[in-house]
Amino acid sequence: MRREECRAAGSPGTTHTSVGPTLTWSRSDPPGTTTFASLNSSTLPAAVDEFGCPAVVKPRTGADGRGVVVVRDREALTRVSQGPWLVQPLVESVRTDGEQSVFVFDGRATSQLRKVAGNDDIRVHEHHGGASHPTPLDPAAAALATRTIASAGEVVGTNLAYGRVDMLHHQGRLVVSEIELIEPSLYLAEIPENAEAFADMLRTRL
Structure with a gap:
C-alpha cells in the first residue's frame, strides 16, 4: 500500500516520544516509538498518514490487545473502536x-x-x-x-x-x-x- 493511499484531510494529533495507555510525554530519553494522540475521528486519518500504511491504531485506554487494529488502507479505519486513540508505526x-x-x-x-x-x-x-x-x-x-x-x-x-x-x-x-x-x-x-x-x-x- 502506497503512503498516499492513506492520506486524508485533517491535522495530526500531538507527537510524543514514549507511550503508555494513560501516560504520554514529549522526551527524547528514554527513546520510544513516535506516537500520535488522536482525540477524534477527524484527526485520526491524518495521524495515520504521518507514518503511512501500515500503522497501528489502539485505544488510549485498553487492555489485552482489545481494539488494536493494523491499518493497511483507509477501509481499515472503519473498523477501529470509539476514540480517543493512539497511533504508532507498525514495528515489524x-x-x-x-x-x-x-x-x-x-x-x-x-x-x-x-x-x-x-x-x-x-x-x-x-x-x-x-x-x-x-x-x-x-x-x-x-x-x-x-x-x-x-x-x-x-x-x-x-x-x-x-x-x-x-x-x-x-x-x-x-x-x-x-x-x-x-x-x-x-x-x-x-x-x-x-x-x-x-x-x-x-x-x-x-
Whole structure:
C-alpha cells in the first residue's frame, strides 16, 4: 500500500516520544516509538498518514490487545473502536524478535519476559495466539526500563513503586513501546519470583 493511499484531510494529533495507555510525554530519553494522540475521528486519518500504511491504531485506554487494529488502507479505519486513540508505526520486529518486557520494583529491574505474537497477528497476548517466555535480565533492557520508570515518576510527580516497560527493536535500537503502571497481571505463572519482589516492595513502602 502506497503512503498516499492513506492520506486524508485533517491535522495530526500531538507527537510524543514514549507511550503508555494513560501516560504520554514529549522526551527524547528514554527513546520510544513516535506516537500520535488522536482525540477524534477527524484527526485520526491524518495521524495515520504521518507514518503511512501500515500503522497501528489502539485505544488510549485498553487492555489485552482489545481494539488494536493494523491499518493497511483507509477501509481499515472503519473498523477501529470509539476514540480517543493512539497511533504508532507498525514495528515489524514484533513478528520476529517479539516484545521485551522488564518488571521494575522500587526503581530496580528484577525480571524480564520475551513476548511473541501469534501467526498473522501483532498482539502478543495468549488469547490472541501469542506466548510469553521468561528470559534472563538483559543489562541494556534493564537500564532502559529503569530510566523509563524514573522519567515517568518525574512526569507524574512521585517515586513509582512499580512499572512494567515493554520494548521493541526499532531502527537499530531498543525503544519503549508502552509502560504499564497499573498491572492487571504480574505474570506469576511465568515468573513466580515477581511475587517476592512485589512483597518486598510493599514491605518497604508500608
